[in-house]
Amino acid sequence: TSDSACRSSPRQIKQVRPKPPLLKILQAAGAQGEIFTVTQVMHFLGQYITMKQLYDPREQHMVYCSGDLLGELLGCQSFSVKDPSPLYAMLRKNLVALTT
Numbered sequence: 001t002s003d004s005a006c007r008s009s010p011r012q013i014k015q016v017r018p019k020p021p022l023l024k025i026l027q028a029a030g031a032q033g034e035i036f037t038v039t040q041v042m043h044f045l046g047q048y049i050t051m052k053q054l055y056d057p058r059e060q061h062m063v064y065c066s067g068d069l070l071g072e073l074l075g076c077q078s079f080s081v082k083d084p085s086p087l088y089a090m091l092r093k094n095l096v097a098l099t100t
């Protein structure tokens with residue numbers, strides 16, 4: 001084992017501040033606070049879809065979000081988790097990157 005641990009400065013994990021409508025969705029899924037990592041945002045969005053049963057029980061990769069705030073944010077009635085492009089477009093518009 002190397003005796004001198006190299007002390008490089010800890011990598012700053014990218015944090016983001018969701019805009020109000022997205023924050024409302026994350027908080028509905030149990031998120032606390034206002035600053036998250038993108039991984040946490042994805043986790044809470046998954047929780048939100050699951051608890052509101054927006055996915056199709058027969059085809060679980062399909063998410064039907066028309067009539068839900070999520071659908072308004074995404075600007076679509078449904079999407080497949082296999083093609084998350086509408087999701088990334090929504091995140092780009094609704095997440096503010098924290099540079100500090």
Ligand SMILES: C[C@@H](c1ccc(Cl)cc1)n1cnc(-c2ccccc2)c1-c1c(C(=O)NCCN2CCN(C3CCCCC3)CC2)[nH]c2cc(Cl)ccc12
Binds near residue numbers: 042047084
């Ligand atoms: C790989 C990952 C993913 C992650 C990001 C992307 Cl851009 C695509 C895909 N993923 C794969 N299926 C899902 C999924 C499917 C149906 C219902 C809920 C989630 C997810 C999503 C997760 C998640 O954090 N996934 C962890 C474990 N999931 C497995 C699926 N589980 C559900 C499957 C249907 C039955 C209920 C449980 C929930 C836990 N977060 C998401 C947020 C959104 Cl906006 C859309 C989809 C997901």
